[in-house]
Amino acid sequence: MNQEIDWANLSFGYMPTDYNVRCTYKDGKWGEIEVSQDPYINVHIAATGIHYGQEIFEGLKAFRGKDGKVRIFRLDENAKRLQSSARGIMMEPVPVELFTEMVKKVVKLNERFVPPYGSGASLYIRPVEFGISAQVGVKPAKEYVFIIFVTPVGPYFKTGFNPSNICIMRKYDRVAPQGTGRWKVGGNYAASLEAGEKAHELGYSAVLYLDPKEKKYLDECGPANFFAIKDGKYITPASDSILPSITNKSLQQLARDMGIEVEPRHITVDELADITEAAACGTAAVASPVGEIHDLDTGEKYVISKDGKPGPITTALYNELRAIQNGDVEDKHGWITIVE
Ligand SMILES: *Cc1c(COP(=O)(O)O)cnc(C)c1O
DSSP states (O other): OOTTOOGGGOOSSOOOOSOEEEEEEETTEEOOOEEEOOSOOOOOTTBHHHHSOOEEEOOEEEEEOTTSOEEEESHHHHHHHHHHHHHHTTOOOOOHHHHHHHHHHHHHHTGGGSOOTTSSOEEEEEEEEEEOSBOOSSSOOSOEEEEEEEEEEOOSOTTOSOOEEEEEOTTOOSSOTTSSTTSOBHHHHHHHHHHHHHHHHTTOSEEEEEOTTTSOBEEEETTBEEEEEETTEEEEEOOTTSOOOHHHHHHHHHHHHTTOOEEEEOOBGGGGGGOSEEEEEETTTEEEEEEEEEETTTOOEEEOOTTSSOOHHHHHHHHHHHHHHHTSSOOTTOOEEEEO
8 A cells, every 4th residue: 555645635636556558459450458657658640539539538436445345336337338439439449348357457457556445535547549540531540549547536525525506608518419428529528628617717616508409408517417306306417418427327226226216308497496406426526516506698596505515315325326336335236346
């Protein structure tokens, strides 16, 4: 164990670790897994990933339990989503078995960076794939590289699990209606930077996007999914421009386990007046409770948390998901892979 790392005060940033793993697709097949200590890559100046944005990624985490074991959360789901993203922008899908083997390998190789149980910190796993063949014409690449690096990240809520405010700004879209929103494509992030920075400048933690076609329904919440509690039900936007969050899918299951009805459906902006809890969800935070939602175009202010605290259902879901990740409760749904 690295005694010198202040786990509880780590940020969500990059800290060097010992190894990364790589695999290249060339001549119609994936090669051998390479283990590297080099944080740099040597890429051709005409690589399609650089010029035409043929780039996709994933994000998942490993946690150390009280028993000392390292647990990776829903790795098969991330493997499948990476394949879906690859197909979406005509890249070569990474086989699920290869993805799984590489994730386990890179975590094992960097085991000394998996934060201790109880620190609230975790090991963030970042798989990335992009086109590397030298091309100038706009066509899918013939060669791809798939790389996974890991870095320890601190607890998301350093000052406690508290609500933050988000905003609606209709002049920004993250993606097009039938565009790349449902895939984890780097370009979607580039397209969201201006709105995100603007929101932060104004003191909001994220932008609550509306559907890019009609601007009527709630869509993504910054780089996370959105869910709310209305009439005791878990409601979450159903839309083709949303990235299917594995955290959201897991919270929906846990909600059903608690006897809460789950409704993935269109949610109108007006409905915000009737919701009792709301949160942004994703791997980074699990669930980040929302205090108020300010519609900057209409001036409407929806006060979701009346007492400035996270709601009871959001809190229960957050605690249950974290307990599964940390190995504190039984993994009823088979979401955990233990790194041997
Ligand atoms: C990654 C991501 C999420 C969250 O997905 P998880 O699988 O829960 O981490 C949500 N929205 C967008 C746009 C994302 O890129």
